[in-house]
Amino acid sequence: MESTVIKSRNFNASFGSNHVVKNVNIDIPRNHVIAVMGPSGCGKTTYLRCINRMHELIPGATCEGEMKLNEEDVYQMHPIFVRLKIGMVFQRPNPFPNLSIYDNVIAGYKLNGIKLPKAERDRIVEHSLTRVALWNEVKDSLNKKGSFLSGGQQQRLCIARAVAMEPEVLLFDEPTSALDPISTSTVEELFHELKVNYTLIIVTHNMQQAARVSDKTAFFFLGELVEYDDTKIMFTNPKDNRTQNYITGRFS
Amino acid sequence: MAQIETELQLLKSEAINMWTLVNSQLNKAREAFLTFDKDLAREVVLKEKRVNGSELKIDRDCENIFALFCPVAIDLRFLLAVLKINSNLERIGDIAEGIAKYVIDAEAPFSKELLEVSRVLPMYEEAVGMLEDTQSAFEKEDTILARGVFKRDDLLDAVNKSSNKVLEAHLKAHPEDTAQALWLISIIRRLERVGDQAKNVAEEIIFYLEAKVLKHSKKFA
Numbered sequence: 217m218e219s220t221v222i223k224s225r226n227f228n229a230s231f232g233s234n235h236v237v238k239n240v241n242i243d244i245p246r247n248h249v250i251a252v253m254g255p256s257g258c259g260k261t262t263y264l265r266c267i268n269r270m271h272e273l274i275p276g277a278t279c280e281g282e283m284k285l286n287e288e289d290v291y292q293m294h295p296i297f298v299r300l301k302i303g304m305v306f307q308r309p310n311p312f313p314n315l316s317i318y319d320n321v322i323a324g325y326k327l328n329g330i331k332l333p334k335a336e337r338d339r340i341v342e343h344s345l346t347r348v349a350l351w352n353e354v355k356d357s358l359n360k361k362g363s364f365l366s367g368g369q370q371q372r373l374c375i376a377r378a379v380a381m382e383p384e385v386l387l388f389d390e391p392t393s394a395l396d397p398i399s400t401s402t403v404e405e406l407f408h409e410l411k412v413n414y415t416l417i418i419v420t421h422n423m424q425q426a427a428r429v430s431d432k433t434a435f436f437f438l439g440e441l442v443e444y445d446d447t448k449i450m451f452t453n454p455k456d457n458r459t460q461n462y463i464t465g466r467f468s
Numbered sequence: 469m470a471q472i473e474t475e476l477q478l479l480k481s482e483a484i485n486m487w488t489l490v491n492s493q494l495n496k497a498r499e500a501f502l503t504f505d506k507d508l509a510r511e512v513v514l515k516e517k518r519v520n521g522s523e524l525k526i527d528r529d530c531e532n533i534f535a536l537f538c539p540v541a542i543d544l545r546f547l548l549a550v551l552k553i554n555s556n557l558e559r560i561g562d563i564a565e566g567i568a569k570y571v572i573d574a575e576a577p578f579s580k581e582l583l584e585v586s587r588v589l590p591m592y593e594e595a596v597g598m599l600e601d602t603q604s605a606f607e608k609e610d611t612i613l614a615r616g617v618f619k620r621d622d623l624l625d626a627v628n629k630s631s632n633k634v635l636e637a638h639l640k641a642h643p644e645d646t647a648q649a650l651w652l653i654s655i656i657r658r659l660e661r662v663g664d665q666a667k668n669v670a671e672e673i674i675f676y677l678e679a680k681v682l683k684h685s686k687k688f689a
């Protein structure tokens with residue numbers, strides 16, 4: 217039986233009086249890819265940012281309800297520890313422009329003041345870049361700035377940076393929307409490989425991407441989780457009319 | 469209206485036109501068969517090219533919609549259903565052509581007694597009725613009507629099953645009807661296939677509308 221890594225119960229999030237995530241209940245199984253989709257403003261990114269407590273960094277943002285990582289309340293844990301366990305990759309590749317590729321990968325350790333022997337740092341850099349299929353492309357230029365890489369390579373570098381911390385869950389917010397189709401395809405292939413070791417939660421506007429890469433899909437609308445099921449079912453026989461209207465492009 | 473909706477509506481119209489054409493072919497073949505009207509039979513054979521053309525056009529349109537619009541959910545089921553329905557309709561068109569070709573080649577009309585004992589005419593009526601029901605079910609998105617088609621196939625099966633014995637008995641008394649009886653057996657087998665094709669089409673309509681796969685299952689469970 218598959219175990220649950222993230223569990224939300226009656227989870228709500230707001231910006232001041234604007235209630236953007238409403239009573240979400242969801243179980244996210246370990247080593248799966250979960251796609252989160254819905255129209256703009258439906259609360260999907262806010263929900264994603266609540267999982268690793270990024271939401272609370274915004275002034276006026278509040279949340280309530282249960283959000284558990286391996287049955288442990290995320291909101292009772294230290295936020296830094298939460299973000300070590302739940303990494304995040306954003307829409308636009310954002311490597312540290314002044315850091316080398318090598319330093320970008322181990323930035324999480326450096327910024328958190330974790331000191332490691334050189335051999336261990338080398339191992340982490342090689343291991344992380346290999347995991348994101350970037351090692352062979354950059355192994356001879358590790359000291360070059362990350363910003364010299366192509367967009368797709370930069371995004372994989374950002375994923376390597378998240379992977380370097382050995383998280384359990386990786387959150388992706390529109391990870392390929394700024395990439396060309398070839399880089400998108402490379403990153404999508406990566407998702408299939410990464411899920412062997414991690415659980416991936418991906419917010420995407422690209423429904424075909426959701427269909428291609430995910431095992432399960434969640435559809436949000438007006439802050440509510442309307443439907444959450446196996447991706448094959450969601451894209452062939454969704455139960456809720458709102459889901460069907462959205463994925464068939466008939467949403468008004 | 470989303471562009472995909474427009475495309476799917478156009479495809480639905482094309483499928484309905486194909487249905488009407490195939491229905492007309494089957495009806496005209498019956499008329500030619502009953503009245504021994506060779507001109508009408510030739511018309512059926514000529515129009516078969518239109519059926520084939522419609523099949524190719526619908527296939528091509530489905531392919532384009534798949535490639536350009538990446539349909540999902542009910543749109544995907546609709547397209548898959550139309551593709552299979554299209555293929556079934558084209559085969560029914562072939563059957564109508566086959567019956568018409570017999571009329572063209574035949575030297576004399578069927579003996580009335582042979583038609584009577586074989587029950588081929590009520591069988592033909594039922595086959596045409598089944599095809600008409602599938603068309604109405606598709607147009608009106610009516611799965612109850614589509615389900616009714618499965619039951620109607622019983623008569624076709626019964627006539628087909630009894631045909632060998634019935635014709636054998638008839639031939640003992642009328643050995644001069646042997647050539648016609650052989651043709652009649654062939655027509656009965658073809659009509660039985662029309663019933664099967666109509667059932668396949670009904671299954672596809674139910675799959676499209678209810679997402680239920682009835683293939684290889686008991687239809688009345």
